[in-house]
Amino acid sequence: MPSPSRSIKMPDAASGFTTRISNYRERVETALARWMPDETDAPERLHAAMRYAVLAPGKRIRPLLVYATGETLGVPVGRLDGPACAIELIHAYSLVHDDLPAMDDDDLRRGRPTCHRAYDEATAILVGDALQTLAFEVLARDHAMIANTSRRLRMTAILARAGGSMGMAGGQMVDIEAQGKKLERGALDNMHAMKTGALIRAAVLFGAHSLQEPREAALHALERFGTRIGLAFQIQDDILDASGDSARLGKQAGADAAHDKPTYTGLLGVDEARRALATVYSEALEALEPLGEDAAPLVTLSRFIVERDH
Amino acid sequence: MPSPSRSIKMPDAASGFTTRISNYRERVETALARWMPDETDAPERLHAAMRYAVLAPGKRIRPLLVYATGETLGVPVGRLDGPACAIELIHAYSLVHDDLPAMDDDDLRRGRPTCHRAYDEATAILVGDALQTLAFEVLARDHAMIANTSRRLRMTAILARAGGSMGMAGGQMVDIEAQGKKLERGALDNMHAMKTGALIRAAVLFGAHSLQEPREAALHALERFGTRIGLAFQIQDDILDASGDSARLGKQAGADAAHDKPTYTGLLGVDEARRALATVYSEALEALEPLGEDAAPLVTLSRFIVERDH
Numbered sequence: 126m127p128s129p130s131r132s133i134k135m136p137d138a139a140s141g142f143t144t145r146i147s148n149y150r151e152r153v154e155t156a157l158a159r160w161m162p163d164e165t166d167a168p169e170r171l172h173a174a175m176r177y178a179v180l181a182p183g184k185r186i187r188p189l190l191v192y193a194t195g196e197t198l199g200v201p202v203g204r205l206d207g208p209a210c211a212i213e214l215i216h217a218y219s220l221v222h223d224d225l226p227a228m229d230d231d232d233l234r235r236g237r238p239t240c241h242r243a244y245d246e247a248t249a250i251l252v253g254d255a256l257q258t259l260a261f262e263v264l265a266r267d268h269a270m271i272a273n274t275s276r277r278l279r280m281t282a283i284l285a286r287a288g289g290s291m292g293m294a295g296g297q298m299v300d301i302e303a304q305g306k307k308l309e310r311g312a313l314d315n316m317h318a319m320k321t322g323a324l325i326r327a328a329v330l331f332g333a334h335s336l337q338e339p340r341e342a343a344l345h346a347l348e349r350f351g352t353r354i355g356l357a358f359q360i361q362d363d364i365l366d367a368s369g370d371s372a373r374l375g376k377q378a379g380a381d382a383a384h385d386k387p388t389y390t391g392l393l394g395v396d397e398a399r400r401a402l403a404t405v406y407s408e409a410l411e412a413l414e415p416l417g418e419d420a421a422p423l424v425t426l427s428r429f430i431v432e433r434d435h
Numbered sequence: 436m437p438s439p440s441r442s443i444k445m446p447d448a449a450s451g452f453t454t455r456i457s458n459y460r461e462r463v464e465t466a467l468a469r470w471m472p473d474e475t476d477a478p479e480r481l482h483a484a485m486r487y488a489v490l491a492p493g494k495r496i497r498p499l500l501v502y503a504t505g506e507t508l509g510v511p512v513g514r515l516d517g518p519a520c521a522i523e524l525i526h527a528y529s530l531v532h533d534d535l536p537a538m539d540d541d542d543l544r545r546g547r548p549t550c551h552r553a554y555d556e557a558t559a560i561l562v563g564d565a566l567q568t569l570a571f572e573v574l575a576r577d578h579a580m581i582a583n584t585s586r587r588l589r590m591t592a593i594l595a596r597a598g599g600s601m602g603m604a605g606g607q608m609v610d611i612e613a614q615g616k617k618l619e620r621g622a623l624d625n626m627h628a629m630k631t632g633a634l635i636r637a638a639v640l641f642g643a644h645s646l647q648e649p650r651e652a653a654l655h656a657l658e659r660f661g662t663r664i665g666l667a668f669q670i671q672d673d674i675l676d677a678s679g680d681s682a683r684l685g686k687q688a689g690a691d692a693a694h695d696k697p698t699y700t701g702l703l704g705v706d707e708a709r710r711a712l713a714t715v716y717s718e719a720l721e722a723l724e725p726l727g728e729d730a731a732p733l734v735t736l737s738r739f740i741v742e743r744d745h
Contacts, residue, residue, distance in 0.1 A: 162600060171600050171608040222564060227556035246537035250560065251608050254532060254567065255600040261571045262595030265588045274584035278575045281591060285572030290472060290481050290565040298481040298561050 142193060142422040143429070149209075152202070153188040154180065156210040160263055174244045174252045175259075179217045181235040182375075186358065186430060187212045187328040193422035194332025194347060198339065207267030208280060208331035211260040215288050216324060218256035221249050223297060229384060236375035260284065271335050280334050287327035296320025300386065308387040314356065316387075321362075322355030329354075346415045353409035354427055360402040361431050363388040367395055375435065406431045452503060452732040453739070459519075462512070463498040464490065466520040470573055484554045484562045485569075489527045491545040492685075496668065496740060497522045497638040503732035504642025504657060508649065517577030518590060518641035521570040525598050526634060528566035531559050533607060539694060546685035570594065581645050590644050597637035606630025610696065618697040624666065626697075631672075632665030639664075639733075656725045660733065663719035668740050670712040673698040675745065677705055685745065716741045 157179050164173040188209035195205040224231040224239040225246060232242050241249035264270070264281050271277065286292055296319030303316065329351035333339045366381045367390035381388045389398040409427055413420040467489050474483040498519035505515040534541040534549040535556065542552050551559035574580070574591050581587065596602055606629030613626065639661035643649045676691045677700040691698045699708040719737055723730040 166601075168600070168605050168608040168612065170612065171605055175600060218564075222560055225560065227560060247611050248608070250532055250535065250537060251600075251604050254528075254563070254598075255604040257564065257567055258595050258599035258604065261591060262599060265592035265595060274588055278584055278587055278591075281571060281588075282575035285568050285575060288564075289568035289572060290478070290485060290561075291476075294561050294565040294568065295478050295481055298478040298558070301557050302478065302480065 142196065142425040145192075145196075146189060146429075149189055149192040150185045152192075152206055153185055153209045153213060156206040157213060160210055160214075160259060170244070170248060171251055171255065174240055174248050175256060177237075177243060178221050178240045178249075178252055179214065179256065181237055183213075183217075183235055184433070184435075185213060187216055187325060189426055189429075190325065190328040190351075190354075190423075191332045191335075193426045194329050195335055196422040197416060197420050198333060198336050198343065199419075200332065200335045203269045204271050204335045205332065207263050207270040208335055209328075210267075211263040211280075211284060212324065212328045212331060214256045214260035214263065215284060215293070218253040218260070219288075219293055219297070219324075221256070222253040225249060228297070228301065229380070231376065231380065233376050257288070271337065273337060276334050276337075280331055283327050283330050283334070287323040292319055292323035293321075296323070303387050305385045306387065308392070310392065313387055313389065313392060317356060317359040318352070321359050322352060325355035325358060326351030342415060346412055350409055350412035350423065353405055353412055354430060357402055357405045357409055357427070358430050360389045360398055360405060361433065363390045364395060364398055364402065365433075365435065366390070367398075369435065402431060452506065452735040455502075455506075456499060456739075459499055459502040460495045462502075462516055463495055463519045463523060466516040467523060470520055470524075470569060480554070480558060481561055481565065484550055484558050485566060487553060488531050488550045488559075488562055489524065489566065491547055493523075493527075493545055494743070494745075495523060497526050497635060499736055499739075500635065500638035500661075500664075500733075501642045501645075503736045504639050505645055506732040507726060507730050508643060508646050508653065509729075510642065510645045513579045514581050514645045515642065517573050517580040518645055519638075520577075521573040521590075521594060522634065522638045522641060524566045524570035524573065525594060525603070528563040528570070529598075529603055529607070529634075531566070532563040535559060538607070538611065539690070541686065541690060543686050567598070581647065583647060586644050586647075590641055593637050593640050593644070597633040602629055602633035603631075606633070613697050615695045616697065618702070620702065623697055623699065623702060627666060627669040628662070631669050632662060635665035635668060636661030652725060656722055660719055660722035663715055663722055664737055664740060667712055667715045667719055667737070670699045670708055670715060671741050671743065673700045674705060674708055674712065675743075676700070677708075679745065712741060 161175050161179060162172045164176060166172055191205050191209040191212060195202065220234060221240045223229050224234055225241055231239050233239065240252055261281060264277060264284065288294060296316055299316045300320055326348065329347050333344055333347050363381065366379065382391065389401060393401060406427065410424060413423055471485050471489060472482045474486060476482055501515050501519040501522060505512065530544060531550045533539050534544055535551055541549050543549065550562055571591060574587060574594065598604060606626055609626045610630055636658065639657050643654055643657050676689065692701065699711060703711060716737065720734060723733055
């Protein structure tokens with residue numbers, strides 16, 4: 126278990142967020158289920174496959190970051206369901222496409238056959254495509270979100286940047302090209318900043334932009350936090366992939382090594398990777414200091430992210 | 436050549452739009468080239484493949500519909516480049532994904548190897564993904580577009596609906612599932628209304644929503660026009676596929692029959708398909724009547740759409 130190098134006071138309220146995690150997961154899952162067309166709506170196979178891919182039990186880390194940031198800033202919770210939902214749809218689409226035979230060729234995801242195994246490849250491609258589209262539809266059409274249309278367009282721009290060729294999709298490209306190659310720490314950090322970091326940072330910013338007038342200082346602190354916790358998430362992911370078991374992970378453990386992908390554990394070894402995680406985790410917590418005790422929900426969630434076992 | 440069953444006065448201004456087509460194509464291609472990262476920006480391979488897929492010579496029918504609608508309503512042309520660009524990016528992404536081996540498995544597009552043939556399958560999947568993302572980024576970030584943020588969010592919603600599981604992506608799913616099956620005329624119309632019609636209708640609506648205050652009557656007329664011209668476009672596409680030659684089409688002629696896909700020519704025969712086209716074309720022109728002679732650009736473009744030979 127990594128511990129921060131600087132001590133951060135963990136206020137009592139921190140445990141409060143833990144008790145609300147299952148409630149928030151339920152909120153976002155309800156929103157996801159509501160936004161996706163029913164399995165009885167044509168084309169039925171596509172809609173069934175979309176629901177299969179999205180409603181599989183997931184950790185919902187990104188939506189939780191939206192809610193925790195919202196709690197930190199005092200955003201009414203009803204405003205956060207749409208943004209949380211949009212972020213999770215982009216995440217879900219990326220998993221479906223990354224698992225495809227032409228990409229990582231994975232058979233297991235969230236403890237179940239991957240979308241193209243449960244359905245077929247053409248359906249899985251269309252599922253990913255339609256889930257991405259739906260994410261932007263949610264930002265444009267959700268009525269419970271912040272009414273301020275400039276903030277909503279800003280969120281659309283943030284999500285598009287995070288998901289695109291300079292963000293998540295670009296990171297996956299770099300990841301594929303890096304197979305079998307040795308990346309230096311800087312290049313590895315950069316790849317993950319694009320591949321997973323950008324969307325995690327976007328989740329944090331979504332919480333902030335759901336406020337009518339987010340303060341610049343808070344945005345700045347949260348942006349820095351989002352970047353660091355995104356990296357911490359990825360290092361822990363690599364540690365789990367290297368040392369976890371498939372049943373608990375719900376996906377093939379050791380898959381990265383099998384694909385000869387550059388990882389933090391591959392580059393640094395598990396022990397050094399744990400130390401790197403502790404450093405980055407500590408930087409994430411430091412970034413929250415300007416927000417004081419209000420940031421307790423994010424502190425709690427950060428600990429959950431780096432201590433999770435799947 | 437189909438001719439409308441009711442005579443539509445073709446004002447002199449109509450020929451004016453023809454002279455501006457190459458100018459509009461240049462405008463949208465300049466905008467597309469500007470929005471896509473340069474080939475020297477990392478990840479270079481992804482960006483080169485995106486540019487390859489989008490900047491190949493194309494008819495740019497959908498952007499032309501945005502410009503022609505804008506001309507009809509008197510929208511300043513600078514406001515239309517962003518919307519035209521967003522529509523074309525969605526169209527380009529759909530071509531890249533539809534051509535994939537797991538989908539239509541096509542080798543030739545716009546007279547060149549398809550994206551997955553020129554690059555590889557993983558790259559082509561990511562190209563499509565990133566082009567879709569970029570379309571929404573353009574709507575959120577283009578500064579020359581209409582400033583009214585509600586109109587921009589409305590366009591985002593229109594594009595998402597047109598592209599998603601009830602629109603283009605859903606239509607491709609129905610198309611794949613229909614291979615080897617015989618569809619009745621109603622089901623065929625419905626499939627194409629989703630697969631190609633929705634995005635063509637969105638192009639027309641983008642022109643209208645670039646106006647500060649589009650009149651309800653004009654929106655209604657244009658919505659009906661968009662639906663009919665979308666269907667006319669598809670029937671002509673089937674006729675060209677059945678009777679055209681690959682060199683002129685820039686893609687494999689007869690590909691639909693080879694895939695055993697339901698088509699208008701397959702269902703009705705070429706002669707009857709031409710008559711169906713004449714009827715739908717005539718309905719498209721009738722829909723424009725409330726707009727009077729202002730609609731000359733759309734009348735001209737409609738004729739171009741149904742008379743094109745590729």
